[in-house]
Amino acid sequence: MQRITYVNGDYLPESEAKVSIFDRGFLMADGVYEVTTVIGGKLIDFPGHMARLKRSLGELAMAAPAGEEEILAIHRELVRRNELDEGLVYLQVTRGAADRDFAFPPEGTAPSLVLFTQKLAVLERETVRRGLKVASVPDLRWARRDIKTVQLLYPTLAKMEAKAKGADDAWMVDDEGLVTEGSSNNAYIVAGGKVVTRPLSHSILHGITRGAVLALTASTGIELEERPFSLAEAKAAEEAFITSASAFVTPVVSIDGVPLGTGAPGPVAARLRELYIAESLKRAI
Incomplete structure (x- = not known):
């Protein structure tokens, strides 16, 4: 069974998950990420990860792609759809897609938001x-x-x-x-x-x-x-x-x-x- 991922508002099988070749995460490494552990289908230290995500975005003057409650809901939905009992949820935010330029994209360019899960034994290693x-x-x-x-x-x-x-x-x-x-x-x-x-x-x-x-x-x-x-x-x-x-x-x-x-x-x-x-x-x- 393919993993279900989240890409800019859509839940997609991993084979269909795509971002633009002009995404600044791909071209400029202009993005931030968080990794939250899952045990028993529940998220570990989620508030801390969201606080750090907010800080990282602020330090780079990058727009938040969604509020914390929406991001939490996406995490939970991915855990549910992928039947993830133990493993990780990876989240990545980039400054979005725009013509390649060292200057930031035009104001109003939507940030990209991508999440996926990974099964991993975290308790017994x-x-x-x-x-x-x-x-x-x-x-x-x-x-x-x-x-x-x-x-x-x-x-x-x-x-x-x-x-x-x-x-x-x-x-x-x-x-x-x-x-x-x-x-x-x-x-x-x-x-x-x-x-x-x-x-x-x-x-x-x-x-x-x-x-x-x-x-x-x-x-x-x-x-x-x-x-x-x-x-x-x-x-x-x-x-x-x-x-x-x-x-x-x-x-x-x-x-x-x-x-x-x-x-x-x-x-x-x-x-x-x-x-x-x-x-x-x-x-x-």
């Missing part, structure tokens, strides 16, 4: 059991990583470079030797019994899962430090982990071939994953 191996790469992205744009070429190259080194993912490192984030996730270490992660800025994505997990550390008494950490400090850490909408909390067991702690997933990551899933399911809509 092999990477959680064994932990991730990461490799460091230089961070060569643009300076506004806080905006969730569709400009994903360098993160893709970084991930493939890491895979070529025998790792699962990349951790990107700035010119000062400080870890920024993973190719599609926020990065953390556990040092001196404290969870350490880089503070919010233009340098990293303002992760929705990140925010939820940091709130959990406060409520459970796990000490937290929001500060930059170096690649060298990460390699000497007791444990490490990443967070994202699809990975939740997933342990990291080695960096550039250097084992962390015992070389196995650590207890802090395991505890935070357990807590995050339990709390997220309570809030799912």
Whole structure:
């Protein structure tokens, strides 16, 4: 059975889903996106994703394609039509279709809105059991990583470079030797019994899962430090982990071939994953 997608007001089989060749998402990477996890047919952290979508659109002076209630209804309808129990809903907004020009399209050009689903096991994952191996790469992205744009070429190259080194993912490192984030996730270490992660800025994505997990550390008494950490400090850490909408909390067991702690997933990551899933399911809509 083909997936049912949503394209600019229409629910269509994926073979019929099309956007204009003049769409600025295709020509200029002039678009933003969100990915919401689905468990038991319900949406995880949906309000957070909508708040970030609104922020991304505002930072790029891009018109919203619909209100939050309408977008929620589209998500739910796609989940229903695709009989999605566990997986993801991908949403993308672009500045719309217009003749190719570096200047924005004429005022009144309608933004494009596309959504589709993806079946994915998010609760039971092999990477959680064994932990991730990461490799460091230089961070060569643009300076506004806080905006969730569709400009994903360098993160893709970084991930493939890491895979070529025998790792699962990349951790990107700035010119000062400080870890920024993973190719599609926020990065953390556990040092001196404290969870350490880089503070919010233009340098990293303002992760929705990140925010939820940091709130959990406060409520459970796990000490937290929001500060930059170096690649060298990460390699000497007791444990490490990443967070994202699809990975939740997933342990990291080695960096550039250097084992962390015992070389196995650590207890802090395991505890935070357990807590995050339990709390997220309570809030799912």
